[in-house]
Amino acid sequence: MxxxxxxxxxxxxxxxxxxxxxxPDALGIRSIAFDIERHPQRDAGxxxxxxxxxxxxxxxxxxxxxxxxxxxxxxxxxxxxQELEIEVQARLDSYSWSGRSATTALVPEVEVWLWHCEPxxxxxxxxxxEAIGPCLNAFAVKQGKPLETLKQEQPKELFEHLMREHLRxxxxxxxFEEIGRQASIKGLRKCPSFExxxxxxxxxxxx
Numbered sequence: 001m002x003x004x005x006x007x008x009x010x011x012x013x014x015x016x017x018x019x020x021x022x023x024p025d026a027l028g029i030r031s032i033a034f035d036i037e038r039h040p041q042r043d044a045g046x047x048x049x050x051x052x053x054x055x056x057x058x059x060x061x062x063x064x065x066x067x068x069x070x071x072x073x074x075x076x077x078x079x080x081x082q083e084l085e086i087e088v089q090a091r092l093d094s095y096s097w098s099g100r101s102a103t104t105a106l107v108p109e110v111e112v113w114l115w116h117c118e119p120x121x122x123x124x125x126x127x128x129x130e131a132i133g134p135c136l137n138a139f140a141v142k143q144g145k146p147l148e149t150l151k152q153e154q155p156k157e158l159f160e161h162l163m164r165e166h167l168r169x170x171x172x173x174x175x176f177e178e179i180g181r182q183a184s185i186k187g188l189r190k191c192p193s194f195e196x197x198x199x200x201x202x203x204x205x206x207x
Contacts, residue, residue, distance in 0.1 A: 003032040003205065005061040007050050009043040009068040013110040015173035017067070019180030026185040027198055029205040035061070043073040047084065051091035054101070063204050064092065064101040065197070069109035071156075081105035102200045106193045108152075110176075111159045115151035116191045117183035124179050125167055135166040 006021070008014045014036050024031045039045040039053065046068035054064045066088060070081045079087070085103045092101045106112065114121050122129045139161050140147040143154070150158050163169045188194045 001059075002035060002061050003063060004034040005054065005057050005064045006034060006036040007046065007054060007064070007066045008036060008038045009046045009073075010038055010110075011173040012176045013067060013069075013106070014038045015177035016110060016113065016180045019177045020183075020185075020188075022181075023185065024205075024207075027201055028207060029201050030207050032205050039068075043068045043071075047073045047075055047088060051088055051095060051097075054092060054097060055095035058096055062100060064097055065200065066092070066101070066103045067110075067197075068105060070105040071108035073105070076108075081107050100204075104193055104196055104200075108154075109156050111155035112152060113183075113188055113191055113194055114159055114176075114179060115155055116194070117179065117187050119187075120179050120182035120184065123182055124175065125163070125169065127167070132162060132166070135162060 004021075006014075006017055008017060018036050020027070021032070021034055021036075037053075039050055041048070046066060050066045050068070054066065057064070070076050070084070073084070075084050082105075085105055088103045089101070092098070092103065118129050122132055125132075136150075136158065137147055139158060140150045143150055145153070160171065163171050163175075169175075185198075189198055
C-alpha cells in the first residue's frame with residue numbers, strides 16, 4: 001500500500017503537485033510513496049465524481065487528497081469553496097475514506113500558486129522579477145485592477161499574458177513542474193490553499 005493518492009483536475013496541477021511532493025524536507029514531512037492522477041473531465045468532473053474515482057482506489061493507499069480549481073468547476077456561482085469541499089468530503093467519508101482523506105478547492109485556480117513563487121517563475125523563464133514587472137503592471141492597468149489584486153483574482157489570465165504575449169512562450173505542464181522544483185515553499189505557504197495542503201500533509205506524514 002502506498003502512502004498517498006492525489007487526484008487533480010488537470011495536467012498542470014498534477015505536474016506542480018508532483019514536483020512539490022518530491023521535496024518532503026521543504027514541506028516538513030517524511031518521504032512518502034505517492035501517485036497522482038487527473039480526472040478526465042477536469043474541474044467539474046472532480047466535483048461530480050472525484051470521490052467515486054477515489055473509492056475505486058481505496059485499497060491501495062493510506063490517504064487521499066482531492067484538488068480542483070474553484071473557477072470553472074461549475075458550482076462557483078452557487079456555493080462557496082468551503083461548502084463545496086465539505087460536500088465532496090462527505091462523499092469521500094461515505095466511501096470509507098473518513099479520517100484519511102481531504103479535499104481542497106484552489107481559489108480561484110492553481111495558477112494563483114505561481115504568483116507566490118514569482119522568483120522561481122521568472123528564473124524558469126530566463127528573466128528576472130524586475131524585468132517582467134513593467135509587462136505585468138501594464139496588463140494590470142489595462143484590466144483596471146491593482147497588480148496584486150489581479151494576481152489573486154485572475155492568476156491564470158495574468159500568467160498566460162506573460163508567457164504567450166510578452167515572452168512568446170507556449171505553456172505546458174513541464175513549466176509547472178520546473179517552477180515547482182525551484183519554488184520557495186515558504187513563499188508558497190503564504191497562499192491559503194497551499195498552506196492548507198501543507199498542514200494536511202504534515203498531519204498525515206510527520207517527519
